[in-house]
Amino acid sequence: MRPLSLKTKAIALFSAIALAPVAVAVVLLADVNQRAVRTSEESLQAAILSEVASASIQLVRDVESDAVAAAAIFGHAAGGAIRDEDAVASVRALVATRALIDAVRLEVPEAGIGTVIRKASSSADVPAAPPALRRLADERGVGFGVVGPARGLLVARVRPPEAAGGPAAAGGPAGYVVAQVELDVLARDLAAIAERHFGGEVRLLIADHDRRAIASFGLPGAAPGSDVSALPLWSKLPPGAVWTDKLTLVGPHDEGGHRMIGVIETLPDLGWAVAIWRPEPVAFAALDEMRRRGLAVAAGALVLALALAVFTAGHVTRPILHLVAQARLIGARRWRELALGGARRDEIGELTTSLGRMADDLEQGEAEIAREAKLRGDLGRFMDKAVVDAIVRGEHPLALGGKRAPVSVLFADVVGFTPLAESRDAERMVALLNELFSMLTEIVFRHGGTVDKFIGDCVMAVWGAPLAQEDHARRALAAAEDMMRFLETANEEWREKYDIEVRLGIGVNSGEAIVGNIGSDKRMEYTVIGDVVNVASRLEAIAAPNQVLVSEATRDLAGDAFPLRALGERNLTGRKTTTVIYALDAG
Known part of the structure; x- marks a missing residue:
């Protein structure tokens, strides 16, 4: 076997000397970046976990506030401040306005009292409170526990308020308000x-x-x-x-x-x-990519070492050590101190670019998560979910103003509601309207629409905004059909429950409108304005009971997908020209 030549040995020696710092730096980079990525992942998970914890606590606290409010009402009744029947009515009204509870139980174990107060539209039951939860409520005022799969009970102690001359008399039987917490949310x-x-x-x-x-x-x-x-x-x-x-x-x-x-x-x-x-x-997917690029850099450094030897070793070591320092800055989240620029076009430059991209991705990802979480939290309390989603995605600005967009507008009004309201109990009429609007809203959402507003006994819905929909006219007509079908079955129950038959007049129109934020810098509302809205309102106004009137514009966009019967031309209030209208014969 021939011995290696001195040139070969020199090349091998110089290559090893040049490659060693590069190999060490790549290992250091992998280690430092592993800690940085791990820290970033742990911080992200901790932030998400805080969001989960907040949602869990908020669910229980929302039900707790309702149960405590009901307990306070019964406490006033126990102290003689209000009548028992008024207290029951007040609690029933409270329950009717809450989304998380359908019923509460008032129980006085020593007196053998156990009464469930529920929404008018609900048949929900609330089990009796276990003794352990009642004892906890005696100690703390409220007690909460999980009593079954996806179900919890919250118990609030009923305490009479302090009288004018001192505390309320003690020694009476203990009372409790029990509310069920549906944990499947x-x-x-x-x-x-x-x-x-x-x-x-x-x-x-x-x-x-x-x-x-x-x-x-x-x-x-x-x-x-x-x-x-x-x-x-x-x-x-x-x-x-x-x-x-x-x-x-x-x-x-x-x-x-x-x-x-x-x-x-x-x-x-x-x-x-x-x-x-x-x-x-x-x-750690980003870390694996970093390691692959590190190996590519090491391979490139080896090729470079074969040509430049010792001279290249010192030239490569300095930028590698700089990258190690930059990686430490990334691990410490000191984004403003990073200096990952430069004009190098070799493997070190590629590694610098990869590290810079990784740092940018980490910083932007964390900032975007924080921004989106805050924006959803701030806006979700005031705006419709579809508008909030559009704002978060950057599709809809928060500033005042609007833009033109093709939309379909639907107005649905209770025909003859004023005489009905004047001759019947106001609370029952409000309960009826709540049931009606709840289902009409669900129908609008089911067909991808947005409820723009409620105007007395009328609801206005829009398709095509804030998100564009090519089939907005067909969606609006399908929703109108479902509203009429819903009335057929709902009226049977309402005749028995309220002695009322609800009849709707519906108007649908399509066209170009101004959509956007209308109002002031301090209070704005996302809505739709324009002649297309006025025509839809006029069509609803002249519609016969349980009739859906449709404009020619909507009919042209919907095509032959719906049974539309021509009614000819009509003069609508506020319009100089006649309007061709059609009737939708809902099957």
Whole structure:
């Protein structure tokens, strides 16, 4: 075997000297970036977990506030401030306006009293409070506990108010208001959060102190009420951990041979724990890309070392060490101090570009998540969900102003409502209108529309805004058909319940309108204005009971998909020219 020549040895030696710093730097970069990506993932999971915890606590607090309000009303009745029948009526009115509860139970165990007060449209029942929850309510004023799969009970103690001369007399039988908390709402919240932030590639869990599932996402077999104590993630909890203490645990664990990264947080107020975790390969996908690029840089450095040897080694080491420092800045979230620019076009430049892109992606991702969460939280209390989604996606500005858009507008009005309201009890008429508008709103949403506003006994709905819909006319006519079909079955119940038969007059028109934010800088409303709205309103005004009048513009856009019967030309109030109208014969 021929010995290696000196030139070959020199090339090998110089290449090794040049390549060693590059190899060390790549390893250091991988290590530093692993910590940076891990820290970013843990921070993201902690932020999402806070959102889950807030949703869980808010659900219980919303029901708690309603139960406490009902207990206060009954407390006034117990103290003689109001009559018992007035207290029951007030609580029934309170329940009728709440979305989270359909009924509450007033119980006085010592007197054998147990009465369920429910919405007029509900047949819901509320079970009696367990003694343990009543004792908790005696101590704290309220008590909450999970009593079954996806179901909790909240118990509020009824206390008479203090009299003018001192505290109310003690010694009377204890009374309680019991409200049921439907915990399956949390499962829908978890699914929405998982899809919004992770595209569904995550596992979320809410469990009680007995380690039974309350709600979950991405965990087959973890149905509400099922035992989840065998899950490996609980191994991160310290021995004897009590869930009524505030705990937040971050770190990895093994699950079925796979490495996971996750966060556990306890909710002391509820005695629950919430957890989030996902596989490390999914969470650290950016790190894998970084490693691949690092290997490419190392290979390029080897080729370069063969040509430039020792001279190149020093030239490569300096920028690599700079990248290590920049990676540390990324791990510390010191975005403004990064200096990843430069005109290098070699492998080091490619690595610098990759690191810069990764830093930009991390910064923008965290900022976007924070911005979207704050924007949804701020706007969701005041605006329709469709408008909020459009604002978050950047499709709809918050400033005053509007734009032209093709839309279809529907007006639905209760024919002859004023005489009906004058001759009947106001509370019953309000309850009837609430039932009617609830179903009409559901029909509008089912066909992709937006409820613009309620005007007395009339509802205005729009298709084609804020999101464009090519088939807006067909959607509006389909909704009008469903409204008439709904009346056929609903009137049977209303005749028995209210001694009333509701008849609707509906007008539908299509065309170009101004859509946008109308109002002032301090108070604005997303709405639709223009002649297309006026014509739809005029059509509704002349519609006969249970008749749907449709403009020629809507008929042309809808085509032959609906049974439209020509009624000729009509003079509409406020218009100089006649309008061709059609009647929709709903089947």
